[in-house]
Amino acid sequence: MTTATPADLRGHDRRDRAMGLLRGVVDRYIGVVGALGYDGAAGSTDPGPRALVVAERLVVADNEDVVQLTLRAPGGGPLPAWHAGCHIDVHLPSGRRRQYSLCGDTADRSSYVIAVRRIPEGGGGSLEMHALSVGDRVDVRGPRNGFPFVARGSALFVAGGIGITPILSMIRTAEHVGMQWHLLYSGRTRAAMPYVDEIESRFPGRVCVRTDDEQGIPTAADLLAGAPAGGAVYCCGPAPMLEAVRTGFDTTPATALHLERFGAPPITDGREFEVQSARTGEVFTVAADESALDVLRQHRPDLAYSCRQGFCGTCRVRVVSGTPDHRDSRLSDVDRADGMLVCVSRADGGRLVLDL
Incomplete structure (x- = not known):
């Protein structure tokens, strides 16, 4: 999940005091929610599955x-x-x-x-x-919760295909509390879009449905046309949709952007490095645009993973030697002392020797 408060349309930081106070409240809420244990209580002990x-x-x-x-x-x-x-x-x-x-x-x-x-x-x-x-x-x-919804103000929800799933609970909550909201729901074809008939019939006037086969692939302007002044945009869907919303957000009057990805984020600043198995001595090269997880799974198909975004912690591997470039949002400083999440983290130069 990514949360961003961009500059205004002229490229200057937004200085509105009320919005600054609201952002502070929201940031604190998101920080607390992101730290919740699996039972939903801050600092709780995970009881396991x-x-x-x-x-x-x-x-x-x-x-x-x-x-x-x-x-x-x-x-x-x-x-x-x-x-x-x-x-x-x-x-x-x-x-x-x-x-x-x-x-x-x-x-x-x-x-x-x-x-x-x-x-x-x-x-x-x-x-x-x-x-x-x-x-x-x-x-x-x-x-x-890695994609928290703040039920206040006004909001535009943007969903692509199966990305409607987290948005569904958000629009129900928004409707329940009386928020002003609108949904842009996009998909390849209407037949491929889950819940589309139910959503249109239940929330008439609040939903715009677009299909690629009838209207073409939506542009950032299409996706963000309903962004509310001073409100928020929540987006979940495929990578091209997320990138369009992210890059086009600065042209809108909204003040907060929340994104959730389904797959691995693109690697935009990677450098080639090597990983070595401490158990077998094998050395694998990770290209600048690859993740260590992708390379390792070519040789270790049973290597566990889940979110591919550095959030869940499933792919944690012990580091025997080398210095990781930690890019996850899960591990504590103690965890990072001898481990890394191979789905997003890389080497901070040189070679990493992993307990594999």
């Missing part, structure tokens, strides 16, 4: 590529509370771990609802999720 049961399975896109799964406690008891923007980590029977945004009603503590797009050429997690049936059990950690 809890077993949940697939209670319902529903296809929610006309092309049948997106399935909604409703997860409940085996005994039917209440689940930990969550807020709009939260996700859960799902531990699959294969050992894979994947993160999915909660897209249900934040007031409903009887279940967690997620939606998963099938990606045949992906790492296999989505295919395994689609193979789940009612009655199957999965281990879940969370909820945790």
